[in-house]
Amino acid sequence: MDKFDVVIIGAGPGGSALAYDLKAQNLNMAIVEENLWGGTCPNRGCDPKKVLISALDAKRQAEHLVGKGIQKAPKIEWADLMKFEKTFTDPVSSGTKKGLEDADISVIDGSVKFKDAHTIQVGDKQVKADKFVIATGARPGILEIDGKEHFKTSTDFLKMPTMPKSVTFVGGGYIAFEFAAIASAAGAEVHIVHHNDRPLKAFPAADVKRLISQLEANGVQFHYGVDVSRIEKNEQGYELVSAQGFSLQTDQVFCTAGRVPNDDTLALDQAGVTFSKRGVQVNDHLQTTTENIFALGDVVDKKQPKLTPVSGFEAQYLAQEFAGDQTAIAYPAIPTVVYGEPRLAMVGLKAADVKEKADQFEIKDLDLTGWFTYRRLNEPLAHATVITSKKTGAVVGASLMSSEADDLINYFAMAINGQLTPENLKQTIFAYPTAASDLSYLI
Ligand SMILES: Cc1cc2nc3c(=O)[nH]c(=O)nc-3n(C[C@H](O)[C@H](O)[C@H](O)COP(=O)(O)OP(=O)(O)OC[C@H]3O[C@@H](n4cnc5c(N)ncnc54)[C@H](O)[C@@H]3O)c2cc1C
Numbered sequence: 064m065d066k067f068d069v070v071i072i073g074a075g076p077g078g079s080a081l082a083y084d085l086k087a088q089n090l091n092m093a094i095v096e097e098n099l100w101g102g103t104c105p106n107r108g109c110d111p112k113k114v115l116i117s118a119l120d121a122k123r124q125a126e127h128l129v130g131k132g133i134q135k136a137p138k139i140e141w142a143d144l145m146k147f148e149k150t151f152t153d154p155v156s157s158g159t160k161k162g163l164e165d166a167d168i169s170v171i172d173g174s175v176k177f178k179d180a181h182t183i184q185v186g187d188k189q190v191k192a193d194k195f196v197i198a199t200g201a202r203p204g205i206l207e208i209d210g211k212e213h214f215k216t217s218t219d220f221l222k223m224p225t226m227p228k229s230v231t232f233v234g235g236g237y238i239a240f241e242f243a244a245i246a247s248a249a250g251a252e253v254h255i256v257h258h259n260d261r262p263l264k265a266f267p268a269a270d271v272k273r274l275i276s277q278l279e280a281n282g283v284q285f286h287y288g289v290d291v292s293r294i295e296k297n298e299q300g301y302e303l304v305s306a307q308g309f310s311l312q313t314d315q316v317f318c319t320a321g322r323v324p325n326d327d328t329l330a331l332d333q334a335g336v337t338f339s340k341r342g343v344q345v346n347d348h349l350q351t352t353t354e355n356i357f358a359l360g361d362v363v364d365k366k367q368p369k370l371t372p373v374s375g376f377e378a379q380y381l382a383q384e385f386a387g388d389q390t391a392i393a394y395p396a397i398p399t400v401v402y403g404e405p406r407l408a409m410v411g412l413k414a415a416d417v418k419e420k421a422d423q424f425e426i427k428d429l430d431l432t433g434w435f436t437y438r439r440l441n442e443p444l445a446h447a448t449v450i451t452s453k454k455t456g457a458v459v460g461a462s463l464m465s466s467e468a469d470d471l472i473n474y475f476a477m478a479i480n481g482q483l484t485p486e487n488l489k490q491t492i493f494a495y496p497t498a499a500s501d502l503s504y505l506i
């Protein structure tokens with residue numbers, strides 16, 4: 064039987080990063096993966112999605128400049144775009160596995176089940192370790208309704224050989240908004256069906272309203288307050304039905320109503336680890352209810368957003384914890400972005416968090432469409448909400464909407480985490496004209 068100091072279960076961005084960090088501490092390491100090495104983000108998440116966003120950007124930015132130096136907006140060729148996307152995803156799994164092997168980390172293919180707190184079963188092999196780290200991420204959730212077998216997932220969307228004439232997303236979160244923007248730019252009729260009237264709930268309501276108007280202007284149709292109860296396959300495609308009489312005919316239907324942590328497949332009860340539908344329970348040292356078993360990333364039950372850099376931050380934290388640092392984990396302000404045209408990005412406090420505290424915080428609400436940075440692109444929607452502390456002058460929160468928002472939000476994250484004031488910012492000379500050179504007018 065193989066025996067290691069640490070075995071990591073799941074080779075996504077979190078698990079793989081931790082494997083390298085622990086190997087650098089000279090630990091005898093193994094990492095187990097049941098599917099594609101590299102995990103969700105580079106194989107079926109962030110990276111292939113952002114490749115598709117590149118075509119969306121090119122099309123929409125050209126459209127905005129028609130009559131202003133551009134003659135005709137380009138058309139997206141879906142099959143070519145998919146081929147381009149595959150050049151990114153195809154090498155990921157073998158490359159990730161080889162990188163780990165080259166670093167002298169033992170790699171094991173297979174699906175893990177716990178036997179006890181110090182032993183796992185992988186296929187016909189038992190593996191022992193002093194410590195385990197559960198880094199198994201999450202999978203697309205499927206609503207428990209009649210005809211649920213007709214649902215496609217985000218993974219299917221990112222491999223779709225042709226763009227159907229019409230596509231429907233059930234659940235209006237990050238994935239639906241991003242994929243709706245891509246599919247409508249690629250020429251599909253797009254529907255988002257949402258069970259209440261507040262999609263993208265984590266983002267400020269006023270921003271979401273602006274984003275919805277923009278998507279609607281591009282032809283996306285929203286259906287609110289609809290609980291889809293049945294999907295029926297028919298000759299034309301699929302019919303979505305609700306008990307209240309809603310009916311929608313579509314060529315393809317995607318379940319985008321949230322992701323499910325991969326904690327129910329590991330026989331965690333054999334090891335005494337407490338878990339739920341929200342994820343594995345951990346303390347503020349990322350330690351589970353069993354002393355020698357830790358967890359990180361999307362599989363963890365936490366209030367922080369489940370994002371790649373958050374998994375990476377937790378991997379970095381656990382490496383320090385295993386090296387003997389006893390400090391509890393403290394998350395910095397975490398930026399998050401909904402990619403589309405425009406992007407919607409947010410970090411730190413929201414206007415709604417401080418609206419009762421007008422004496423302590425100043426809120427700037429700025430329409431940026433007339434600012435040089437955005438007017439040169441003729442962007443129809445560019446907006447910023449910036450919150451500063453009246454006491455210190457430091458920025459404490461921002462939400463941004465524009466084609467530049469995904470990059471610009473990182474400056475706000477640095478400003479918030481560094482407690483920077485407008486005076487501090489004046490010490491930096493930013494290249495001009497860039498989105499960052501607007502910072503002194505925003506903060
Ligand atoms: C469509 C989409 C777009 C996204 N876009 C973004 C984005 O733009 N920015 C961003 O920050 N985040 C994005 N995310 C989220 C991001 O992908 C995740 O937060 C990130 O991948 C989490 O990393 P992780 O290492 O915790 O888990 P994962 O990347 O999910 O890796 C977990 C690994 O564990 C393996 N595993 C599971 N069970 C077992 C088992 N029993 N035995 C062995 N191995 C197992 C899985 O196969 C997987 O490889 C997106 C997600 C999706 C689905």
Ligand SMILES: NC(=O)c1ccc[n+]([C@@H]2O[C@H](COP(=O)([O-])OP(=O)(O)OC[C@H]3O[C@@H](n4cnc5c(N)ncnc54)[C@H](O)[C@@H]3O)[C@@H](O)[C@H]2O)c1
Nearest residue numbers: 233234235236237238239257258263319320321322369400
């Ligand atoms: N840009 C990014 O960083 C990015 C992009 C994609 C995914 N992700 C990650 O993946 C996660 C999952 O994304 P997601 O979009 O699947 O989920 P989500 O949690 O962002 O959104 C799901 C939405 O579906 C709604 N919903 C739930 N049940 C429903 C029902 N029965 N009918 C209709 N609507 C319903 C919810 O109210 C919610 O608004 C994200 O939370 C995020 O952690 C991040």
